[in-house]
Amino acid sequence: MASSSPPKNPDPALFGKPTAGLRLKLYTIIFEADTRAGRLFDMVLIAVILASVAAVVLDSMAAIHAEYAFALRLFELVVTAAFTLEYIVRLYCVRRPLRYARSVFGIIDLLALLPTYLTVFVPGLHALIDVRVLRLLRVFRVFKLTEYVAEYGALGQALAASRRKILVFMSFVLMVVVVMGTLMYVVEGPAHGFTSIPVGVYWAITTMTTVGFGDIAPKTGAGRMIASVMMLLGWGTLAVPTGIVSAEFTAQRQSARGTTTRTTTRTCHECLSEGHSPSALYCCDCGARLPAWRHDAASAG
Template sequence: MEKPSPPISDPLHDKPLAGWRLRLYTIIFEADTRAGRLFDQALIAVILLSIAVVMADSVQAVRLVYGHALTSAEWVFTLLFTVEYIARLLCVRRPLKYATSFFGIIDLLAVLPTYLALFVPELHALIDVRVLRLLRIFRVFKLAAYVAEYQFLVSALAASGRKILVFLSAVLMVVLVLGTLMYVVEGQTNGFTSIPTSVYWAISTVTTVGFGDIAPKTDLGRLIASFMMLMGWGILAVPTGIVTAEMAAQRRMHSGQAPTTRTCHECLTEGHAADANFCFNCGARLPPYQQQAGEAS
């Protein structure tokens, strides 16, 4: 007979999430309840408004007229983000793990520049780092309407990473060879002053960017350039095909599973099935799934 699993406990505090911490955690880190969805929607609105303030503040004409209002709005947003950051630290079981995670660092950078500029005026130039708040908009993908697509895309990118790396390595070798060839064919008199400059031209041509600052003058050089332009279309299509194939495989693998934002209390990994008992990332036992009443599938 299987022994009952012990409660989820923190080695530092030896206390599972319960009471107000569990309720706060469910609202902030998950979005399968009405309160959780409202929190995420409000957070997205505040992030977008704060980015609008940062952008407006960078326009001198706007800053001269509305400088005081923009500064006041910035402090309101900073205080809101500070309260949210502290709330996240209070409700997670491992505050240090969250603080050093990707989103934990982004959350800190959302508030730190404003305080640094206040206490150390010499660091005022760092205040533009506030635009990193825009990265926090990725939290919108926790909403039920997007969570499945978000999970499929992330899984597909992770699964196709090596294939894309091999492909990009092959492309790099091609542009090195063709760039060197163009250096030999065109020479310094036609703007291809060095091999690195020629490789730069080859990259901009293969990627169909074509800045136009350097252009081949000889017939052979133009022939090579035409070949590279046509090849560029295929190069752009290959990574798309790789990721698309992986996304299709992920959809087949997870077909029939309703998406959730259920989050592991140990490693903060999202996307567990509603009936899962253990985290698919760290293996920790999951707490009971909390879902809005009347929404169970």
């Protein structure tokens, strides 16, 4: 939880000169949604993202591509130019451009640009423009759904706290499918479609996950018995990760009871984290002094 008491070494000079002027104005509009201009920018950005993804989907249809290929290509070039300008402005207005470029959203922003430029050399990469849909995660900021921002953060924390348990569980599943796949290869053999151990492992994975494509099926009694065991294991396989993450959610909810505070989209200039309370003076992640909370009446209410 953000605190109003200064942490160790709170001097802003340690982090560089405070952002001011045009860079601060651009930063507030682009990275925050507590002002009318910030919300408008993000809503326009989301509309353009949806339009560009729709254009890629339509372009993949042969009939539409044959008739509107030039128009769709021109639209994509215009959108890519706009996103390129936006990416440059984002790097310009943050105090740590390399840190933003290496962040999750920075990488997604870059990936939204690369496919169009790379299609000059590899035309098939054009469809990868759909990665732009990941940028719609900003919708939580645009519509000021701070409670959903908190839940999104709780999901990330629960997954992070469960990573070792999930890793152990996945290791167990991997061992099971390798053993069962090998066993099916020995029992069924190439005569029934199990031509190698990797093919047997593939069958074990599709069976354990209850997908069951049906392209490979056991024919012998022993093979069907093994398949039955795999199907029953599949039910438990689906339940275990859910239980692990749910337990972490419960633990977090119990520890956070009575400590919930309203959050904003005010972003730290140093580590780019957001979700600080309106009264916080210092970043809860890196300890840097937070910029003043810029908001309009609708956001303050």
